[in-house]
Structures are given as structure tokens and as C-alpha cells.
Amino acid sequence: MIGEIEKIIENKLCGSVVYGKGTGSIISIGFGDKIKRKVPLRNDQLTEESKNYTFELELIIYCCWRIRTSDSIILGWRDALCDDKMKEINTLSKRKVTGVKIDPSTYDIKIEFSGDLFLEIMCDITNDFDSDDNYIFYTKSNTYAVGINSSYLK
Template sequence: MDTQELFRNEVKKLKGTEFWGIVGGRGTGSVISLSFGEMYPKKISSKNSSLSDAVRNNDPEYSLMVDCPWRIEDGEVVICGSHHSNEVDGPFQSAFERVIGTKVTSVYCNAPAYDMMLGLSNGIFIKIFCSSIGADHQECYSFGTPLGWFSVFFDGQVKVE
């Protein structure tokens, strides 16, 4: 099985998982980290009081570290996106509160670029776009799974560690 096929198979496993953690906002720029599936207790908990208890004390079964443009929307309005202000009590925070605790009901992630769209049980979508203008790196997002970390780059290149 080639890397892209292995990646696609792992991404499909997000369907049905609980979305229990998200990190982003002040101090992270537009980068966000998402946590799904089982929670595995960390050997050493984070001391960062800005994190939820779940994120501070657990590692996820599946995770996404998103460095490229992203958007959270409900099909009618954009709730928040990487282009919004990430200040405390800004749109990031209110959007994050709406998605935590939902389940992933659909996953779309196809060649050639591997943009991703996650449908959530409350009707909200998280969309990830493998593009950027003026980026100084080529990695769009990383996807952590029990098999390892997949990195998705511009133009659909996928690598696994």
C-alpha cells in the first residue's frame, strides 16, 4: 500500500470519533490543533492553564495540526476562520466551544490536494484548505494516527514518519 492510500485509509477512521480537544488562539497565530478519538493519559500533564483539562492531561488517538487556511462554518455562515482575530474571547473561542464534544459524522479528503472537510454531529463543518500565499514552509497540515504522523504538503504530496 502506498503512502497516499495509507493516509486516506487513516483519515476515514475519523468518522464516528469524538472531537474532544482544540488548541488555538492567542499566542498560536492561525495554527490550530485538533484532538479526536480515544484519550490516552499523559505521563506528565501540561502546566498550561489555557488548555482544557482534557488536552492538558491526555494525548489523542488522532490529531490534526493545521498550518494552512481553515474555516469553521454551519452551512449558512462562517463562524470563524484562520483569517479572524485570535484574541482572548474572540471568534476562535466561541467557535471552539461550539465544536467540542461533537462527533465526526463525515470526512472528505481526496486527491489531488487533500483539502479536508469534517462534518460534525451538530451540523458544523471544519474545512482545511491546502493553500497559502506567502508561506515560508510547504506543509499544510499534519495528521497524527496510531500508525504515525502524516504530513500533507502543497500539491498533494504526502509523507509519513
């Protein structure tokens, strides 16, 4: 799983970042080629592009995350209720993934983007109270999920 995801996502362009009202700190990031949806989404909170298109690779993050540069933190999952600050998440859009590291013991992910930006995902969901995985990564042929206590779900 680790090597597959690292290879699949590296050198892909970040095409979309979906966040905002009704999602709390959950974010969805699309990478690679844009694909027209067969049926548009009807969520009024989404842009027309997000309603009508998906991407070849989708990463949905439920656990804690942060966006940083090499010397400062720009934004974190706790900022989800601060609309002005959350707009900073758009800095990932249209940037190329230049590196991916997945910790084999925790499945935490560090994605490096062009322009000295990093997305760090820290798996912190340790019980099923919230009924969420830490994150789910969708490709055309596979779904990779990291669940409770950083367990890889097949």
C-alpha cells in the same frame, strides 16, 4: 492515505480543540479516546486537561481553515487574533464526526460534525518560507503530513 484517514476519523468524537495565544491561526484537534500523557505539558496557556491528556488521533492545522454551517461561515483562520470570536471554535468539542472528504488532487479536507457543523481545511502553503506543513494527522501507528504545494509526505 486518503481512504485511511477518512475511515479512521469518521464516527469519532471531537475531544479537544487547542488554540490561542502564541499559536496564531494554528489549531490542534483531538479525536477519539483520551490518553494520559506520560509527562504533562508545561504550557501555561493550556487547560489542565490539555496539559495532562492527549487523544488517540490528533490533527494539527497550519494552513487556512474555516468552520461553517450549511448556510453561513462562523469562523476562519483570519479570526485567530480575535479572542471573542475564536471561542466559537469550541463548538466542535464533544461533537461526533459524521463525514470526511479529502480532495485527492489538493488534499483539502472537509470534516462534517453532528449538528450541521463543518471544518474545512484548504491547503494553501506553497513555499517553505514559513517552514510549515499544511496539516499533520497523527494516529497511534502513523503520521500523515501534507506539505508544500499539497504534497503528501511519508
